[in-house]
Amino acid sequence: MxxxxxxxxxxxxxxxxxxxxxxxxxxxxxxxxxxxxxxxxxxxxxxxxxxxxxxxxxxxxxxxxxxxxxxxxxxxxxxxxxxxxxxxxxxxxxxxxxxxxxxxxxxxxxxxxxxxxxxxxxxxxxxxxxxxxxxxxxxxxxxxxxxxxxxxxxxxxxxxxxxxxxxxxxxxxxxxxxxxxxxxxxxxxxxxxVTTPKTAEMIKYASNAFLATKISYMNELARLCDPLGVNIKEVAEGMGLDPRIGLSFLQAGIGYGGSCFPKDVSALIQAAKTNHIELHVLEKVVYVNQTQHLWLLSKARERLGDLANKKIAILGLAFKPDTDDIRESPSIRLIESLISEKADVYVYDPVASLPANSHFKSIKCCKDMDEAIDGADALFLCTEWSVFERIDWAEMKAAMNQPNIFDGRNVLDAGKMKDIGYFYQGVGYS
Missing domain, CATH: 3.40.50.720 (NAD(P)-binding Rossmann-like Domain)
Known part of the structure; x- marks a missing residue:
């Protein structure tokens, strides 16, 4: 054939x-x-x-x-x-x-x-x-x-x-x-x-919507873990060892993105409304995802005060590592919020880039990490590229104006970062 x-x-x-x-x-x-x-x-x-x-x-x-x-x-x-x-x-x-x-x-x-x-x-x-x-x-x-x-x-x-x-x-x-x-x-x-066409179509939507639900559940739980002094990474490990739950998609962060989850969850919600059904759980999944970056941003405000005219480094544009896809990326939502607060935003990603016709005219897209981090008052880690884990963070600290790290993917070791002298804030992990 x-x-x-x-x-x-x-x-x-x-x-x-x-x-x-x-x-x-x-x-x-x-x-x-x-x-x-x-x-x-x-x-x-x-x-x-x-x-x-x-x-x-x-x-x-x-x-x-x-x-x-x-x-x-x-x-x-x-x-x-x-x-x-x-x-x-x-x-x-x-x-x-x-x-x-x-x-x-x-x-x-x-x-x-x-x-x-x-x-x-x-x-x-x-x-x-x-x-x-x-x-x-x-x-x-x-x-x-x-x-x-x-x-x-x-x-x-x-x-x-x-x-x-x-x-x-x-x-x-x-x-x-x-x-x-x-x-x-x-x-x-x-x-x-092997099933009917309708069932096959629903399997696809239901699969993506369920994975998105796991992500938003852990992200919202991380918000509670923070004031309680509980490590969300350990919570995820303890949950995930239960075979009924599993370890995948339990990593707290600043939200999901890409071409599939946001689009598919919205389509399923709309299909339900057309059939006079309310999918309340999925509606909340979307709300949590759209506001998750704001929670981490609020932590930056608590630390820095007014963000206007402060240099903010963003590491990671892609919605996940090993892709150049920035569609619905939480990093983009965060950048938009920072721009609205008149911060000076410097961005670096090893693969992904903003399109030539991007409306983000005021931000600086950097060719290397050093340029993004040099003189920064805070750094947001938004994509868990492996190269970010291998950074010489002790050396980078000396280059920053203020050593503040807001880890939107809980990639770095909080203890090590604090030992180096950083203020470190993860998502339900600090």
Whole structure:
């Protein structure tokens, strides 16, 4: 089977590369000619460890290719993965305009049987719309099946997750489609869940919403641990050893970000409202996440007083390490708050950067840590890049105007930092 992946964003590019690695011939299709040209040259336009090496490997072996020619791509491939974006409307609901456009293209262009698999994260019931859109667009009736096959990739660990997944979810009402998808994944060893399209779509949303809930729960608990003099890191360890809870996603910090959790939680809340259901827990999850950085900022005010004209160093723009993704990053929310208080903000990240058209005109983006930290009155650590743990903090202390560290990821050893002479404040850990 030859595979077409429509949409060469983060998920689509990763999906295409991984299926090539699994031995299938893959074509990536996108309307963005610049993006396609870059991929053809073996250049990954986003940062993700290990992917660019595989991209070049499979381009050289002709196991994969990229194109903007949708007619040829759709007609020459029987298995089509939809990996286009589903951005949020103003009310938080998912915008399916790109899904609709792609499915209409498939309907108009298809020249025989096609298996259309939605890998994009979409609201429950979308698969039924996909069928209707394809049928309405067909110029000549051709057989087709549809299925939902949601992705569960972590940015920074996408290759690892794709090659060694926790599970594969197949949502389909067709035995033929199910068997074809199982064949595509035949060399991958993990549990396979075969269910209805609606259930598969809900599994994706429910998974991300639950992980976001764990994060916000620990972040809110950390606020209580601080005045009680309790170490949230030890609390997390004690909780996580219970197999019913688990250790993952119990790390307190300044909140979650990225392209998935904020968007997916909002979409699920909006879907509930449409069905006259209130998801009170998830509404609070969002509130805690949006205000978590303000809690740490209040600690800085207690220490420094008025932040106006004080130099504040920000270490980390990306919402997590091993990615250059700054979408919904807590660091950005913190920067916005600091700017509103007229602080002088200096930012450093080893990989991520602000876009050229960024509205943050008043901040200084630094090429190295020394520039960001030199003369700073306070430092906020916002992304747990490993390089930050290896800093010679004793040397850095001498460069700061005031040795104040606000660790938004609880990365550093509080005791060691205090021994060096820093004022150290973590999140529920000081």
């Amino acid at each position: 030859n595979i077409l992946v429509i949409g060469t964003g983060y998920v689509g590019t990763t999906t295409a590369i991984v299926f090539a690695e699994l031995g299938w011939h893959v074509t990536g299709l996108d309307t963005d000619a610049q993006k396609i040209d870059q991929l053809k040259q073996g250049k990954l336009y986003f940062y993700e460890p290990g992917l660019e090496e595989l991209l070049n490997k499979h381009l050289q072996s002709h196991q994969m290719g990229f194109t903007t020619d949708k007619v040829k791509a759709i007609q020459e491939n029987d298995v089509i993965f939809i990996c286009v974006g589903t951005p949020s409307h103003a009310d938080g609901s998912a915008d399916l305009k790109y899904i609709k456009q792609v499915t209409e293209d498939i309907g108009q262009i298809m020249n025989g049987y096609k298996l259309v698999i939605t890998k994009s994260t979409v609201p429950v019931g979308t698969q039924e719309q996909v069928v209707a859109w394809i049928q309405a667009a067909q110029l000549k009736s051709h057989p087709f099946d549809t299925a939902s096959n949601p992705e569960f990739l972590r940015e920074g660990k996408a290759l690892q997750d794709a090659m060694n997944p926790d599970r594969i979810v197949i949502g389909s009402n067709s035995d033929r489609a199910t068997n074809m998808i199982q064949t595509l994944y035949q060399s991958v060893k993990c549990p396979i869940i």
